[in-house]
Amino acid sequence: MKKRVTLAFVLISVLVLCLSCGGKQESPEPTTTSVAAPAVAAAPAPVVKEKTSTLQQVKDRGYIVVGVNASNPGFAYLQEDGSYTGFEIDLAKALSVAVFGTPDKLEFRPLTSKERFIALQSGEIDVLIRTATINSSRDTELGLDFTTPYFYDGQTFVVRDNIGINTMEDLEGASIAVLTGSTTETNLAAIMASKQIEYRPLTFENLDEMKSAFINDRVDAVSVDKSSAVVFLAQFEDAGDFKGLEETISKEPLGIAVRHGDSAWKDICQWTLFALFYGDEHAITSANVDEVLSTTTSPETKNVLGKGKEIGAMMGLSNDWAYQIIKQVGNYGEIFDRNLGIPMKVTRGYNKPWNQGGLFYANPFN
C-alpha cells in the first residue's frame, strides 16, 4: 500500500514536469513544490550556452584550439619533444598570427579521422585542419563550414612493386586496407563497385596499424591520398619495393573546417588562406615582405599588407595581420616547400597559384 502511494506520487510528478517542460521554457512552475523550485533555478546555469562568436571566445581564452593529426608526417606530426610540425601546423600558425600577432597562441588536439568532426561540432576545438576533404554531405549534414581548399589531393593505391600491379583492375581479389571514417573508405567502395572489382576491405582506425598490416603483407594494397602515398613511400625509402599507382580515383580537396553558422570566424580562416595564396601569387615572401611593403605601387598589395584599406579591422583583427602572417610564417609556397616539397619530395601539381598553372586563386583584397 505504502509503495503504491509513493509510486502514484512519482508518476504524478513525472506528468507535471513533462507538461511544464513540454511548453517552450515557460516560467518555472511554482505549483510543483517549493522545495524543488530552487533546484530548477540553480541547475540551468552551467548548461545554458552563452551565444558568443568563436573569435570572441578565442580572444577571451588567449589561444586557438586546433584539431590536427598527430601521425601524418609532412602534414601534421607530433615530434619526440612534444611539439608539432608540418604543413597543416603552419596553417594553424598563420591563423594564430592573424588573431594574436604571434604564431604560438595555439593548443593542438590530436584527433583520429573518426573523432574529428564530432570534436568540432561539440565545440571542443575552434577549427579543424586535419586533411578533411570538402564534400556536400559534410558541408550540409554534418553542420560544418569549409574554406576553399588549401590542398588539392586525389586518392590512389600503394602496392608492392614486384607483384605486377599497374592498374586498378589488377587488384581483382586483393585485400586492401583503408582508414575508417575517411572519404577514402567511401570512394574505394564506390569505385570498386562501379568497376565490379571484387576485393576484401580491411579497415583501420589509425595510420600506424594500417602501415604495419601492409608492411607485414597482411594486405596487398593500401588506398590513401596521393600526398600521403608520397610521404608513405618517402618513409620507407630503404624498403624500396613499394610504389604508388598512377591512377587517381577521386578528387580530394582538403579544406579548413569550422562550425556552421559563424561566418565571422570562417572569414578569418578563409582570408588567412587567401593572404597566403596572395603572397605566393605575387612572390611576396617572408624575406622580401618589408622591401615589398616600402616599394610597392599596387593598391591591392597595399591593402593586403595593411597600408591601404583597413581590411583587418573589419574582421576584428589588427590591420597588419596579413603582413605579419607572411613575415612570420611565410607565404603558401614557402610553407609547402618547407614541409612537403623539400623533406618529402611532394611535387606542387595543382597546388600552385593560377598564374603559374595551378588552382589557387586568391579572391581580390579590395
Next chain:
Amino acid sequence: MSLTRPNKTNIPLWQDTHKRQILAQFIFAVLVIVIVSLLYGNIIDSLSEIGMIPSFRFLRMDSNIDISESIISVDNTSSNLRLIVSGFLNTISISFLAIIFSTILGLIIALCRLSTNYLINKLAVIYIEIIRNIPLLLLLLIWYRAFFLKLPGIKEAIIFGKTLQEGGQTQLSFSLSNRGISMAWLRPSDHFTPFLVCMAIAFVVAIALGIFLKHRENHTGKEQRIILFPFLLFIGLSLISYALLPNAALQKDIPVLGKFNISGGLHITAEWFSLFSGLILYTSAFIAEIFRAGIQGIPKGQIEAARSLGLSHMKTIRLVIIPQAKVVIIPPLTSQYLGVAKNTSLGVAIGFPDLFAITGTIINQSGRALEMIILVMAIYLTLSLLTSLIMNLYNSRIQIKER
C-alpha cells in the same frame, strides 16, 4: 493497513516518517527529471543551432562503405541499418563462441590449479596471474601485431594437402598465413532438407529413448546411461540416413589459391581469430578462479562423507561437488559472460568489424553521433540484460532450496 493510527491529524508533517519518505521520493524524482530534461533540451538546442535536428532517417540510407567480414551479405548499397545488424551478428557470434570456449578452458585451468602435481599447479598459477594482470587491449594488440601479423605471408603460407586441379587451380585443404586460416569445409548442398528432416526424427527418437531410460531407472533403481545411449542413437541414425539418402546432403568446399587471396572453404580472418583467442585467453583466467572458488568453497567434510558412503571419485565430483559449487559459481560467472560481450568492442583496435566498430564508422560517415550512440547503448543494454536474465533464471533454479 488495517491498523488505524491514533491522533492521525496531530502529527506534524516533518515528524511523520511515512509522509516524509514520500516527500523525499517526490523531490528526488523531480530533481532527476529536471536534470534529464535540461540535458535533453540543451542537446536538442545546440544541435538545432548548427542545423542537425536529431532523426533516425539516416538508418535507411545507403551506407556507402564495405566491411571486411559479415555473416549476412552487405555491400556499399546496403542501408546503415543492415550494416548495424551485420555488426551485431559479428558481435553476437564471436561472444557466443568465446563464452563457450573460455568456460571449457577455464574449467581445465581451474582443475590444473587445484591439482596436487607441483608443475601443473604452478603453471596454472603463472598463467592466471599473468593473463589476469594484463589489460585486454594490450593482450589483443600483442596477439595481433606480434603474433598473427608475423606469421608467413600468403605466398609462404603453411600449407597441408595441396593438389593441382586441371584448370591450373591450386586447391589447399588447410593453410595458415597472416591473412588467417583457410580450410576445407562441408557445406549444405541443394539436397540438404531431407537430411535435416531425418536428423529431426533421429533427435525425437533419441529423446524418447532418454525418457524411457530415465523412467526405467526410477522404477528399477538400476542406474542407466541416460545421456550416452540416446546420443549414440542420434549419431547412428543421422549417419545411416546420410548414407541412405540418394543425394549427398553435404558437399566439400575446398579453398582455392587465387592471385592474392585464398577463396572458398571456411576462412577465418586473422582479425577474427586474434579477437576470439584473445578473449578466450583473458576470460578463461578469470573463469578458472571462479571455478576454483566454487570448488574450494565446499567443506571438506562433504567430500569425506561422500567417500565414506562409497562414492567413486567421479561420482563425488558429479553428485556432491558440482551441484554445490554451481550455486557459488553462477553469479560471478554471469558477470564474466556479460564482460565478454562488451569486450568484443575492443576488436576495433585490430580492425575487426564488430558492432562498435561499425557504429563508429557510421557516426563518421553520417555525422549522426547522438542517435547512433543512443542506439548502440540500447543494443548493448538489451544484450546484457538478456544474458543476465537467462543466467538469473538458471541461478534461481539451482539455488539450494532452504525450507
